[in-house]
Amino acid sequence: MAVNDSEIDFRGQSGSDPTEYAINIGAGYNRSVMEIEIHYQTRCIDDAQAANLAESLSQAIYGIITKTTSTIGDLQILSKRQQQQLWKWNGEVPPVVERCVHELFVEQARARPDAAAICAWDGEMKYGELDELSSRLAGYLVGLGVGPEAIVPLCFEKSMWTVVAMLAVLKAGGAFAPLDPEHPASRHEEIFRQTGARVVLASAQHSTLCSGGNRTVVVVSEAAMRELPSEASEASTRQKDDNSHKGTARQPCLCAVHVWEHGKAQGRAFNLTSDSRFLQFSSYTFDVSITEIWTTLLVGGCTCVPSESDKKDDLSKAINALDANWASSRYCCEASRSRAHPGLQNLILGAELVTDHDWNRWSPYARQITAYGPTECCVLCIFYSVLLAFTQACSASLLRRSAGWWTPTTTQAGSPGRRGEDGGRVHRRPGCWEGCDQHAGRRGRLYKTGDLVHYDADGNLVYVNRKDAQVKVRGQRVELGEIEHHVRECMPEVGRMAVEVIMPGDDKDKATVAVFVEQKEEEVSDGDGSSARVFFPSQVDSQLSERLPSYMVPGVYFSVAQLPMTTSGKTDRKRLREIGATFSAQQLAELRTRSQGPKRQPSTDKEKAMQQLWAQVLNIDADSIGLDDSFFRLGGDSITAMQVSSTARSLQISVTTADILEQKTISRLAHRMSRNHFSSNLVMEDPVNRHFSLTPIQELYLRLESTGSACFDQSFFLELSSLTNLESLRAAFKTLVRRHSMLRALFSQTAGGRWQQHISDRGSASFTVDYVRCIDSKDVSEAIRQSRDGLDVQNGPVLAAVLCDQGQRQLL
Numbered sequence: 001m002a003v004n005d006s007e008i009d010f011r012g013q014s015g016s017d018p019t020e021y022a023i024n025i026g027a028g029y030n031r032s033v034m035e036i037e038i039h040y041q042t043r044c045i046d047d048a049q050a051a052n053l054a055e056s057l058s059q060a061i062y063g064i065i066t067k068t069t070s071t072i073g074d075l076q077i078l079s080k081r082q083q084q085q086l087w088k089w090n091g092e093v094p095p096v097v098e099r100c101v102h103e104l105f106v107e108q109a110r111a112r113p114d115a116a117a118i119c120a121w122d123g124e125m126k127y128g129e130l131d132e133l134s135s136r137l138a139g140y141l142v143g144l145g146v147g148p149e150a151i152v153p154l155c156f157e158k159s160m161w162t163v164v165a166m167l168a169v170l171k172a173g174g175a176f177a178p179l180d181p182e183h184p185a186s187r188h189e190e191i192f193r194q195t196g197a198r199v200v201l202a203s204a205q206h207s208t209l210c211s212g213g214n215r216t217v218v219v220v221s222e223a224a225m226r227e228l229p230s231e232a233s234e235a236s237t238r239q240k241d242d243n244s245h246k247g248t249a250r251q252p253c254l255c256a257v258h259v260w261e262h263g264k265a266q267g268r269a270f271n272l273t274s275d276s277r278f279l280q281f282s283s284y285t286f287d288v289s290i291t292e293i294w295t296t297l298l299v300g301g302c303t304c305v306p307s308e309s310d311k312k313d314d315l316s317k318a319i320n321a322l323d324a325n326w327a328s329s330r331y332c333c334e335a336s337r338s339r340a341h342p343g344l345q346n347l348i349l350g351a352e353l354v355t356d357h358d359w360n361r362w363s364p365y366a367r368q369i370t371a372y373g374p375t376e377c378c379v380l381c382i383f384y385s386v387l388l389a390f391t392q393a394c395s396a397s398l399l400r401r402s403a404g405w406w407t408p409t410t411t412q413a414g415s416p417g418r419r420g421e422d423g424g425r426v427h428r429r430p431g432c433w434e435g436c437d438q439h440a441g442r443r444g445r446l447y448k449t450g451d452l453v454h455y456d457a458d459g460n461l462v463y464v465n466r467k468d469a470q471v472k473v474r475g476q477r478v479e480l481g482e483i484e485h486h487v488r489e490c491m492p493e494v495g496r497m498a499v500e501v502i503m504p505g506d507d508k509d510k511a512t513v514a515v516f517v518e519q520k521e522e523e524v525s526d527g528d529g530s531s532a533r534v535f536f537p538s539q540v541d542s543q544l545s546e547r548l549p550s551y552m553v554p555g556v557y558f559s560v561a562q563l564p565m566t567t568s569g570k571t572d573r574k575r576l577r578e579i580g581a582t583f584s585a586q587q588l589a590e591l592r593t594r595s596q597g598p599k600r601q602p603s604t605d606k607e608k609a610m611q612q613l614w615a616q617v618l619n620i621d622a623d624s625i626g627l628d629d630s631f632f633r634l635g636g637d638s639i640t641a642m643q644v645s646s647t648a649r650s651l652q653i654s655v656t657t658a659d660i661l662e663q664k665t666i667s668r669l670a671h672r673m674s675r676n677h678f679s680s681n682l683v684m685e686d687p688v689n690r691h692f693s694l695t696p697i698q699e700l701y702l703r704l705e706s707t708g709s710a711c712f713d714q715s716f717f718l719e720l721s722s723l724t725n726l727e728s729l730r731a732a733f734k735t736l737v738r739r740h741s742m743l744r745a746l747f748s749q750t751a752g753g754r755w756q757q758h759i760s761d762r763g764s765a766s767f768t769v770d771y772v773r774c775i776d777s778k779d780v781s782e783a784i785r786q787s788r789d790g791l792d793v794q795n796g797p798v799l800a801a802v803l804c805d806q807g808q809r810q811l812l
Contacts, residue, residue, distance in 0.1 A: 048457040055079050089459040102171045108300045119322050120160035120305035134164050136228045138171035144199050144216055150174040151195035155181055155202040155210050158308050165201040165220045178284035181206045266380055267299040274300035279324035288328050473511045473551055483552055487515055490543045496563050498571050502580025510585045512555040516576055519559045532558040532579050534591045550632050556588050585635055589624045599626025606673055610666045617643045627667040691756040702755045720810045726771045729803055737763045747793045767799040774804040
């Protein structure tokens, strides 16, 4: 800028101001036109997504301007072009098959009666044999009253006779509901109650688990089948639901799965043929077992059933002995701990987020298919079968649409939305349909699965994570999938891992991001009986600090012998949280101290004072805090940093929240305090009785409510831990108002109508404290209403308190 006698010249200067954010939006006015620029990191968002974001932002701003009374939820930020694109991508659906499963199976049995249908540890069965035996059993079941709308529970270990039982129930016109023999009896009873079961099929080994009540237990075995009459009754073909499959909710939840609707479509999509031999690894209560058995049989393939012991102890042997060339779920392959499966040519990965570790391990040996589908609707409805490089800042799996929908609601194409599928539940409890959309832009019902996906530029779906994987740590939103992606890149040598938010000692205020790594050789019991070892990879911490915001950097790492799994083959995250809760915050701090070797202890008064402050706020021993310990590694965050700063001021120590967040360690913080020692003598004067401008949020509120009389306040409703009196309470509020000047702020308008504020010197006029004797909640509500009605931002009071006395209990 150059200054002459008559003018000032401005010369433009270009520059770059990079930030840690993936997307930055700048807005400004240019000749009465708002211009918005979006700057983005190409490693996190591609050009097509950025264009969609800009289009949706424009749509949102237009909606806010033109519909001022609408809520955020009412805004439609999908443009017409984006809506048309979504309909185009979802325009094709597989043809409807109006045939029953047993009819489709009979076609295969007549076409290839001598082909292998089941190859199991306890025997083999051809298509013709399976058809004949299941028909005989179906006739017997019809005589017991099994027919349309009847649900028949099945209780079997891994066996070829389970398939016979399933097919017989379908031929009789019923639906089957598999039970897990290892589940408690109370869970079985709940399923019996939900299904209204009068007939149960079971193996000889587990038949006693199903006895009781008015139920008839039919044992299905080779010996029992010989006693059945050879004549088969005519099977019903009117059954609507061909399988009733149990979900994995806290209480058992039966889901009606229309096998005939998706079985043939899956076979075509996966390229399953009569040469396919599918390993039946999954539990019968897990919906993937339907694909392993029925999708295979409907294309003329063979389902291969290992024994329970081989499944758990020597799966490699079973895969080779059964000559299986198809398998589902990476957990099947993880259980084998071996790549010695020369015949295994196809692997379906699903159930959870597929990681680069999964791809890299098996890509040289088998064709891999990423597949997805919710239990409530079908088994697998979208898939992708080509090895690909991962995109985005978090691990993701690419999926091709088969019969699935993405329900964006208010988000733009390219941003995460919830998947939607057709589906239903049997004997649903209240709230079971809360995840369903009855009006999703077409006829029918959509089930919102709770999984987050987004479209890529070609219309494929990129699976991000579960909706509930987006959690908050001390108020900050954390994406666990993104953290796991970066941890894997920094620790490429590890196998399976999981990232979870834990609460040390069950203290919600100490929520911490934890990494659980499966490393069998390093198993150590190190904390109240949990089979886990705590370790702190300092090099990984340093790398992650350059990739992630501080609140997303893991605070602790656990090495476990084996990641806990649920019966449906998913990571047992509840168990991971339980492991984390066995360690207290103090224990974790001490373990980190030990891992770093001897610590430098404070020597100066300032260093010792800061050590004590950190210990007080973080609730850990001062001796466990060294000069070079990171505030964040000790469990601190921006909130606790503010607490440290506030406490320091009360001790006449000048340290700001920004200082703590930037310097991170006591040694660097003390050095900064020494250089800025003069700041401790700096006292900011309150602008008493001097008008000053409003903050943006104040200005927005008063612009919307020009009179300043509407009630727009923040309220707290507290129960006092001990009884007090009105005089003590007034004295406390008087001190509070005297120390915090903004509680004495009053507002006024200029002659031109512009609002301004000033700090009043009349503290007593800024607040009121009243006493009310209350009998019930109505009295309390009325006291609160009167108190709020008395607030006056122009003349005071701006702070009001009511002491509600209920005898032995006081509310404030």
